[in-house]
Amino acid sequence: MDGNRRRGLRAALRTPTGLTCGVLLVLFVLLAILSPLIWGDAAEQRDIEHLLEGGSAAHPFGTDNLGRDNLARLLVATSPSLALAALSIVVAAVIGVPLGALPAVLGRRGARAVTAVIDFLVAFPALLLAIFLAVVLGVGAPSAVLAIGVAGAPGIARLTQTLAASVADSDYVAAAALVGVPRGRVLLRHVLPNVAEPLILNLTLAIGQALLAMSGLSFLGLGVQAPSYDWGRMLSEGLGRIYVSPAAALGPGIAIVLAGLAFNGLGEALAESVRGRPARVSQPAPPPPEHTGDADPVLTVSGLTITFPGGLTPVRGVDFTLRRGELVGIVGESGSGKSLTALALAQLVPESAVVTADSLRLLGRDLRQPADADTRRLLGTSLAMMFQDPGTSLNPSLLVGRQLAEVAEVHGGQPRGPAWQLAVDRLRAVRIANPQRRARQYPHELSGGMRQRAVIGMGLMGDPKLIIADEPTSALDVTVQQQILRLLRQVNTDREAAALVITHDIAMLGQLAERVLVMYAGSIVEDLPTWALDAAAHPYTRALVASVPDLACDRDEPLATIPGRPPLPHEIGAGCPFAARCDRAGDRCRTDRPPLRVLATGHRVACWHPHHTENGSRP
Template structure:
C-alpha cells in the first residue's frame, strides 16, 4: 500500500517539478561552495562592476566578484539557515502544542494561554526585538525566525493533538500504564506527522523569504558572510546602472520560495486524495476462522464475594448553564466470572458510567462516589501510581468504535505487544509472540501476517476481535465491553458474542457489556442493569426478558415490548416508547421516567424512588412496580389494562 501511494505521488506533475528543483538546490548547496567558494569570495580589482559578459554572465559586484558564482555559493547559507530556523520552530512548536496532551488538562490550559499570548505579538515586532537584544547576525536571524514560527506550529500541533488526545486508543494507552514519553512518541506524533511535514515544507519557503528580508534590511547575516538577501541589499545600490546585480539572488529567492510551496501543496494534495485509501492485499488468505458455539456460563453463587462494588457513583460535566449530570447516584456490584449487561436508550449514561469505573472519564468530568471497591481495594483511597497499576493489570476495556480504538499509525501486533512489554517486562520477541498468540486465540486467520498489518487493513469484525484480544492479553479480572457489536452484521455479532463469552469462561474474568440492544444482552448476559436518565432503574435476571409480564419497571417492560421477534405482526407499527428522555442539564426531580410513564403519580414526579430489593430477585427503583398489578397493589396507578397501550 505504501509503495502504491508513493508511486501516485511521484506521477504528479507538480511533485515531479518541485522535487527536481529542490534536488538541484540541494546539489548546489553541497557542491557550489566546494567548487567556487574561494573564487566567489576573492576580490578582483581588475573586474569592478563589469556588465554581463561570457566570462561573467551576470556581471561583477563593486569588489570584482562574479555575481553568478556568488549566487550559487550562497545557496548553502540561504537554504541552510531557512531549514535550521524552520526545524527549530517546528520542534519547539510541537513540544508546546502537542506535549501537553499527555501532561493533563491543567498543562493543556496553561500552554494554550502561552500560545494565544505569543500569537498576539506581531511577527515583525518579535523579530526586531530579538535583533535588538542579541545583535545583528546569522545566529540572531535564525533565532528570530524560529521565534516567529514557533507559535504557528504550536497552534497546528495543539489542534491536531487534541483530536488524538480524545481518542480511545490513547485512553487505552493511558490505562495500560504506557509512559508519557512513549504516548507522545508512539501515539501522538505518528498521527499528526503528515500535516506537520506538509506545514514544515511550506514554511521552509516562507522562512527563506523572511531571512532574505532580514538580510536585505541589514539585520540578518553580516559581511563577510553573505546570503541571497545580503546580495540583494548590496546589489540594490547599482540597480539603476546595472540591473543584473539583483537578478541572480532575486530569481533564486523567488524560485526557491515557490518550489518549497509547490512541494508542500503537492504533499497536501496527495494526502487529501490518498490519506484514507485502502489497497486490498493480493496475498492468499488463511483459513476462515472457526465459529465457536455459544456455551452456557454458570451464574455465580450468591455467596460469591463481589469483584466490583460501586455505590453512589455520579459524573458531571460543566455546561453553559451549570453542571450536566449524565450519571447520578449509580450503585451496583459484579461477582467474579459474572457477565452483566447494561442497557438503555442513547444518552442514558451507560458508557459514561463504565468509563468512570475504569478511570477513563473524559477530560473535565467530575467523578464522585461513596464506594468504588475493586477486588478488595478501595480505588478512592489509592495513590495515582497504585491506582494506575491496579487498573492497567486488572481491567480490560473493549471500546465502542474499533477503528478509533486502535492506533492507526501502529501495526496491530505492536499494539498488542505493548501490554506484555510494559507490564511483564517481556522482551520484544516474547511480546510479539504473545501478540500473535492473542490474535490466534480470537480466531484471526494467519495471525503472524495479520500482526504486521495496520488497523485499516482489518475488517470491522476482525478489529472488534482484536480489541477483545487486547483486553484479555493481560489476563484481567474484569472486562468492560462498550457496545462491542455496534455496526457489525448479525453473523459477525454472533462470532464476537461467542468469543467474549468463551474468553470469560476460559479465564474466569467477569464482564460488563454495554449495549442499547437488549436482544444482544439477552443472549450473552446473566443479568441486566437497566439505565434511564443517568440512573439504574432495574437490576433484573435476564431470564425474565422472555416473559415481560414478570418485569417490574415500566421502562424495562417498554424496552422488552419494543423488541420485535418472529411472531411480531408486521402489518402493525413497531412498538415504541412515546416522549423524549429528560434534559440532564436541568435538575432532575422525582423519577426520570415519570413524564413518559402511564403509571406515574404525583409522588413519581416529586420524589425519586430508592433502589430496593424486589421479589423477582433483583432490584428496582419504582414506586409502582407492575409485576404486582394483578394482586391489586398498584400503589394508586391506573389500571394496567387501560394504560398498557400508552406505555409503548
C-alpha cells in the same frame, strides 16, 4: 512511505501547481548540492581588472566589488540560503512541537498554563520578533537561524496543539492512560506520530516563509556576514547598483521569490491532496452457564454520581455489584449514562467531571482516591476496557503487535522480545489466523472483526478480573457479531472474569448475559435476570423488549416505539425521569423519584407502579 502517502504525493504532482512547484523544488535542491562543486571556484575567483562591471558575455549578471562573477555566486548561494532556512525550521520545530503537544498529556492546570504561554507568544508578529532577537543575540548566520527558529516556534506550537487535541480524546490514547503508560511515552508514541503528516506539510510551507525571513535579515545586515553570502546579502549588495547593473539585484530577488513559491506551492498541493483523500477507514450464541460466583465481589458500585460544571449530572446514584465469572449487560437509550459509568470505573472520565460514590471498589481497592502507581497497575492489568470502535481503539501509526506488547512491557516489566511473543500468543488465543503476520501489520490492514479481536487480545495481555466491553459489536456485520459474542463468552468462562457489556441491543443481551441492568436518564431503573426480561416490571424495560421485532410480529402493524425522548441531564426533575413517557405514571411519579428496591430475589426495580411479575409479587 506507505501506499496512502504515495497516492497523496502522486495526486499532488498531477495538479499544474504541484507539478510546477515540485519540478522547481527539485531543481533548487540539485543546485544546492551541485553548485558548490561546479561553480564554487568561479564564485571565489577575484578579478581586479573587472570590478563592479555590468552584464557582459563573460559575466551575464556582472561582477561584485572584488571582480567575482555574480551569476556563479548566485548559483552557489542556493546551498546556504536553503540550508539556513531549513535549519531555522528545525529549530522552530524542536521548540514548538513539544510545547504544543504538552497540553494533550498534562493535567487541566498544566494544560491551561502551557496554552496561556502559547497564546502570549503568538501575539507577537513573527518577523518583528525575529529582528528583535537577531539584534539581541548579535549579527551573524547562527544568531539569525536561532532568532527565526524561536520566532516561528509559537506558530508551530499552536498548530501542534490544535492537531494533538484532535488525537488526545481517541480511545487508543485513553487505553494507554489506562495501562499506565508514562505521559512522555504517550506523547512520543501515540500523539505525535498521528499528527506527523499534517505537521510535515505545514513545515514544508514554513520553509518558504523562513527563507524569506532569513533573506530579509541578511538584507538588513543581521544575517549572513562577509565573506560568506546568501541570496539576501547579494540582494543588499546589488540594490545600490540596480540602475547600473539591475541583474545583480534582480537575480537574487527572483531566486528568493521562485524558491519561496516552490515550497509554498508544493506544500499547498500536498495539503489539498490530503484534504481530498478518503479516510482510512448465523446461529445464536450458546446460552450462558449458570453462575456459581464466590463471596467476594470483583466490583462494588454504590451511589456512583458524575457531575459536570454547571450542575449537569448525567449519572445519578448507580448501584450494582459484579462477582467472579458473572456476565452482566447494561442497556439503555443513547445518553442514558452507560458509557460514562464504565469510564468512571476505569478512571477515564474527563477532568472536568466530578465523580462521587458511597463505594467504588475493584478487587477490594478503593477507586475514589486519585490514582497512584499501584492503582494504575491494577487498572492496567486487572481491568480490560474494550471501546466501541476498534478503529479508534488502536493507534494507526503503530504495529498491532507492538500495541499489545506495550501492556506487558509497562506493567509486566517484560523485555521487548518476550512481550512481543506474548502479544502473538494473545492474537492466536482470540482466533486470529496467522498471528505472526497480523502482529506485524497496522490496524488499517485488518478487517473490523480482526481489529475487535485484537482489542480483546490487548485486554488479555494482563490478567483481567473485570472486562468492560462498550458496544463491542456495533460496527460489525451480523456474522462477525456472533463470533465476537462467542469469544467474549469464552474469555469470560475460561478466565472466570467478571464482564460488563454495554449495548443498545437488548436482544443481544438475551443470548449473552446472565443479568441485565437497565439504565434511563443516568440511573438504573431495573436490575433483573436475563430470563425474566419478558416479565420485566418497569414500563421502560417492557417498552425496550417490545420494540425488538421478531419473526412472529405482524408485518402489517407498525413497529413498537417509545413515545417522546429521554430527558437531558438539566431537564431531570424531582420525580421519575420516565414519567413523561409512561402510560402508568401517576401524580407521585411526577413529584417523587422512586428508589431502586428489591422486587424478588435477584430482581430490583425503581418504579412506583411496576407491572406484576410472573408470580404476581409486588414490592
